[in-house]
Amino acid sequence: MDVRLKMCIHGTSDDFVTVHHELGHLYYDLSYRKQPFSFRNGANDGFHEAIGDAIALSITPEYLKKIGLIEQIPPPSADIPLLLRRALDKIAFLPFGLLVDKWRWQVFSGEVKPADYNKAWWTLRDKYQGVAPPVDRSESDFDPGAKYHIPANTAYARYFLAAIYQFQFYRAMCKEAGYQGPLNRCSVYGSQEAGRKFRAMLELGQSKPWPEALKQMTGEDRLDASAMVEYFRPLLDWLKQQNQGVRTGWTPAADPMKAAAQ
Numbered sequence: 329m330d331v332r333l334k335m336c337i338h339g340t341s342d343d344f345v346t347v348h349h350e351l352g353h354l355y356y357d358l359s360y361r362k363q364p365f366s367f368r369n370g371a372n373d374g375f376h377e378a379i380g381d382a383i384a385l386s387i388t389p390e391y392l393k394k395i396g397l398i399e400q401i402p403p404p405s406a407d408i409p410l411l412l413r414r415a416l417d418k419i420a421f422l423p424f425g426l427l428v429d430k431w432r433w434q435v436f437s438g439e440v441k442p443a444d445y446n447k448a449w450w451t452l453r454d455k456y457q458g459v460a461p462p463v464d465r466s467e468s469d470f471d472p473g474a475k476y477h478i479p480a481n482t483a484y485a486r487y488f489l490a491a492i493y494q495f496q497f498y499r500a501m502c503k504e505a506g507y508q509g510p511l512n513r514c515s516v517y518g519s520q521e522a523g524r525k526f527r528a529m530l531e532l533g534q535s536k537p538w539p540e541a542l543k544q545m546t547g548e549d550r551l552d553a554s555a556m557v558e559y560f561r562p563l564l565d566w567l568k569q570q571n572q573g574v575r576t577g578w579t580p581a582a583d584p585m586k587a588a589a590q
């Protein structure tokens with residue numbers, strides 16, 4: 329199958345991952361194209377966002393060497409910086425991925441009134457992310473509007489779910505490929521078995537409830553962050569050591585719209 333992306337692209341590792349993400353949507357579309365019309369969609373919208381990302385997790389240093397994008401494979405000691413970089417994408421994203429729709433659902437339900445839209449936003453930003461605005465905010469500002477998906481009315485919980493599903497898909501593919509070793513070093517590049525397993529789930533489209541589609545591929549029938557924890561285990565252990573005796577977390581802000589102390 330020959331599919332193309334129309335995208336303004338730069339030769340960066342971020343864009344290399346984005347290409348995989350977008351192609352994931354296309355290969356999902358193509359895989360369920362033989363389903364009846366009403367089943368031609370993702371098992372849920374979190375699945376659709378997770379397909380390409382699950383593949384992109386196979387972009388390991390070994391893989392990059394194999395395809396000629398790097399000349400030397402970094403030593404095992406590079407695992408921590410590589411995992412840290414990936415954690416900034418995948419872990420640091422989780423609280424934000426969750427709060428966007430939490431805010432929207434509070435607005436849609438009427439729980440938050442228009443007079444408090446911005447305050448509700450910063451309350452969630454403080455609660456889940458522990459961040460404060462760089463300058464004082466008020467209700468004459470509308471900061472949620474700066475996130476594309478809010479004015480564009482695009483659901484957002486899908487990205488939160490996808491951040492977790494992708495590690496479940498990836499772990500299942502690594503298993504199917506017969507990989508043994510630390511999960512973060514697994515690449516299923518070239519594995520027919522992994523591809524077949526993934527494709528079989530993609531072909532289901534929306535014809536089965538998502539827990540069944542997930543189970544067929546992973547043996548798990550619920551959203552499960554244990555694959556994510558397994559992937560980041562070396563980093564988690566390292567961070568625990570680094571943070572020994574250090575107080576982590578934050579106390580809720582008295583006024584979440586007040587700028588962080590300079």
Ligand SMILES: [Zn+2]
Pocket residue numbers: 349350353376377
């Ligand atoms: Zn997407």
